[in-house]
Amino acid sequence: MKRILFFIVSAFISLPLFTALGEIEIVLSQPGAHSEYYPKADMPLGVYYDDDTDEIIIVADGFSGYYDVVIEDYYTGVVVISTQISGYGDSIDVSSLSTGTYTITITSEYGNVYVGQFTV
Numbered sequence: 001m002k003r004i005l006f007f008i009v010s011a012f013i014s015l016p017l018f019t020a021l022g023e024i025e026i027v028l029s030q031p032g033a034h035s036e037y038y039p040k041a042d043m044p045l046g047v048y049y050d051d052d053t054d055e056i057i058i059v060a061d062g063f064s065g066y067y068d069v070v071i072e073d074y075y076t077g078v079v080v081i082s083t084q085i086s087g088y089g090d091s092i093d094v095s096s097l098s099t100g101t102y103t104i105t106i107t108s109e110y111g112n113v114y115v116g117q118f119t120v
Contacts, residue, residue, distance in 0.1 A: 022052035026104060026116040042108040044089065049118040054095035056104065056118070062087045064108035074101035074117060094120065 026047040030040070042064040048057045058067065064087045071081040071094065080097060087109070094102075097120045106114045 023048040023050045023057065024118065026056070026118045028106070028114040028116045030112070030114055040108075040110075040112050042110055042112055043114055044106060047104065047106070047116060049094075049120075050091075051120075053091075054093065054097075054120075056092040056094055058085060058089045058092070058106065060087055060089040064110060066109050068107045070105045070107075071097075072103050072105070074103050 026049055028043065028047060030043075044058050044060045044067065046057075046059040048059075049055075050057055056069075056071070058069070060067065066087050067085050069081070069083050069085055069092060070079055071092075072079045080102070081092065081094065083092060085092070099120055101117060101119045104116050104118065106116075108114075
């Protein structure tokens with residue numbers, strides 16, 4: 001039991017270290033969610049923009065079989081990237097994006113939608 005507890009505490013302590021290496025967390029929200037919002041089981045575990053590698057990193061646990069990902073310009077609404085990734089997460093190359101603010105929309109296979117913004 002002590003080993004399991006040690007592993008869990010170590011994982012939570014080391015998480016900020018991984019995100020501090022050039023990765024910026026993208027906070028996801030669920031449109032239309034109420035104040036008593038609880039994350040759905042198919043919500044990605046984390047979404048990050050890595051400014052060192054110009055990638056969006058989506059971490060997921062496989063609850064959803066896949067995710068449809070759409071990235072659009074925040075101001076114009078023009079879709080610049082549209083792809084589908086594994087339910088276990090993946091990285092998306094965003095090196096083609098010009099400097100600006102973008103909206104990322106992630107839709108699970110169950111139709112649940114998660115939205116966040118990031119700046120390149």
